Amino acid sequence: MSKKQIFRKERFGGVRYNSKTLRFKLVSEGPLKTDKVIERDLPKRTDILSAPVRIYFELTRKCNLACKHCFANAGKSAYGGLELKAFEKMLDDMWAHGVIDIRFTGGEPTVREDWFDILNYAKRKGFVVSLNTNGIYADHLETTKKLASLDLDQVTISLDGLEKEHDYFRGKGTFRNTMRSMEAMADAGINLRFNTVITKLNVHQIPQIIAIANGLVEEINFFYMRPIGRGIGQNHLSLNFEEHFESAKDAIALRPKYPNLNIMHFEQSFIERSILNSESAGKTMEALPYGNTTLAISCDGGVWPHGHSSFQDQRLLLGNLMDESLRNIWTESERLDSLRQWFRDLLARCRECGEYLFRCAGLNFEMEIAKLSGDIEKNQFCISNTPVPPSKCERDCNK
Ligand SMILES: C[S@@+](CC[C@H](N)C(=O)[O-])C[C@H]1O[C@@H](n2cnc3c(N)ncnc32)[C@H](O)[C@@H]1O
Ligand code: SF4
Secondary structure, eight states: OOSOEEEEEETTEEEEEETTTTEEEEESSOOOTTOEEEOOOOOSOSSSOSSOSEEEEEOOSBOSOOOTTOTTOOBTTSOOOOOHHHHHHHHHHHHHTTOOEEEEESSOGGGSTTHHHHHHHHHHHTOEEEEEEOOOOSSHHHHHHHHHHHTOSEEEEEOOSSHHHHHHHHOTTHHHHHHHHHHHHHHTTOOEEEEEEEOTTTGGGHHHHHHHHBTTBSEEEEEEOOSSGGGGGGGGGOOOHHHHHHHHHHHHHTTTTOTTSEEEEHHHHHHHHHHHHHHSSOGGGOSOOBTTTEEEEOTTSEEESSTTGGGTOGGGOOEETTTSOHHHHHHHOHHHHHHHHHHHHHHHHHHTSTTBTTTBOOOOHHHHHHHHTTSOSSOTTOOOOSOOOOOHHHHHHTO
16 A cells, blocks of 8 residues: 555545554545545444554464563463454454554454464555554574565564563573564665664663664654563562653653654653644544444454453453454444443543643553552553543442
8 A cells, every 4th residue: 555645434424544554534525635535334223433443453473472461461371362364354354444444453463374364464454554563583584574565554563671681571692683683674665663672671762762663664663661561570560650650751852853863752652642632633532542443353253342451350251253253343332332431431531630631641541440440559651540430330340
């Protein structure tokens, strides 16, 4: 697909999607002359988009690494996922309903023997396709060649600090191995991004990590470490509210020094996107993407509001694409509707808070789920004392 704007028609106007940046806005006007237009049957409901814009698609839970902080509990003996044909069927369903963007993740997607075929199928259908990978391959030049031939829209590689810190989380020798793959991919002209989980170990390395990224990748994105899966056991290395905000300031302050690198910090970029979205037409969508603009599919076909949900709480399972269509789950799932309502309630609480969109993006869904599931006692990324509104699943389960 050439790098142009994609416009998906909606009742209120449409989704304007930029296939270079992989970002989108909800707008009230119609398509421009240069847009590639996606038009599908629109559901009767007007309070939701016609379909997710992006799907996070888990290909496998198997992995050639076993990182200490991995939220997916991935490893060699984990579940490997459904067969190729099942993935093709699910991709057909997503295409039929107008999904624009598929982000493949795992586990480590490239440990599947048919990873190339699945990505190739998605790309040939016309999706915007990106891949999350750890950069550890049996033959990095061969894998780079395959990746380059797919003409993916983005490849995201994880870099969790300088050598010692990255290797602490990901295993000895992984930093050098990953950097070697990164360099080969950059030479092959692949559009690259770094994902970096910030912890107490690497928070002081932000300038050096950004310096490595500059010239090699187009974007770097810093995330907080989630207390999910094996991440729960690393919670002592997690930042607190203040440290997290300071790390965002440190990262963003380096933007003028590196004009050709898109420096994103989860906290700050969420705030920036929330502000953009509030100016746009789809105000009913609010700012939280889960179940409103995105969904996640696990490698057994399970549908979840978020890529982390299946590792947090089985009460978040919305259905399975092997049994039902995406449209059915998207428009009919009572559980999804009750979660959408809960997200609105959570957001309403944030809007009352003086920190909202100033130091805090108000994004507390995963942390609130971690509390509900008993994985953590306190949401360390929220400093408000206002009671958290109960979710319907909590009310149901406490009966
Ligand atoms: C589960 S991995 C799958 C893709 C690939 N195996 C990799 O490591 O990049 C997807 C992303 O989640 C990140 N991740 C893993 N555990 C995390 C945690 N506890 N908190 C936040 N991000 C995490 C990884 O660093 C990676 O960028
Ligand atoms: S973070 Fe990625 S590379 Fe590390 S164990 Fe999890 S899936 Fe594997």
